[in-house]
Amino acid sequence: MKHGKVTIIVYGSNQICASCVGAPGSKDTYEWLQAAIGRKYKTDQVHYEYIDINNPPDVEAHQQFVERILEEDLFYPIVMVNDELVAEGIPKLKTIYQELDRNGLSLQSN
Numbered sequence: 001m002k003h004g005k006v007t008i009i010v011y012g013s014n015q016i017c018a019s020c021v022g023a024p025g026s027k028d029t030y031e032w033l034q035a036a037i038g039r040k041y042k043t044d045q046v047h048y049e050y051i052d053i054n055n056p057p058d059v060e061a062h063q064q065f066v067e068r069i070l071e072e073d074l075f076y077p078i079v080m081v082n083d084e085l086v087a088e089g090i091p092k093l094k095t096i097y098q099e100l101d102r103n104g105l106s107l108q109s110n
Contacts, residue, residue, distance in 0.1 A: 006103050008033065009049045011062075011069060012077035023090050026050075026077040033079065036093055042106045 010033065012026020024032065030050045037043060051057065053076060056066045069076060075089030081099040 005045050005047060006100060006105055007047045007049065007080075007082055008037070009051060009080040010077050011051045011053055011065065011080070013053050015054075029077045029079075029091060033091070033096070037096070037100065040097065040108060041100060042108055045105065 010026060010030040012029065014025065014027070027050065030048070034043075034048055037046065051062050051066070053066045053069055056062045068074070069078065077087075077089075077091065078085060079087035079091050079096060081096065082103055084099060086096050086099045
């Protein structure tokens, strides 16, 4: 089990994925994930980032992944946890939580 900082990146677009009609938008998913993760985990070691696939930052890793999204017609939003693709299209919290657990993120104390 790894311990330390966890980076969660959501790749998406203002336009909803054609195959995901009826699903929430990428930005809505990004905000929803922050709230859901914050209710279950301590988030002082979590860094969130949103990448617009239509206007990615000038960072080679992000630009390469955006190219992959477009070339392979991946469904977005795409959720990455420490460079591991954990959700594509409509994310499931259970899958994301499992990856956060594997990365050693501490649970909130009640």
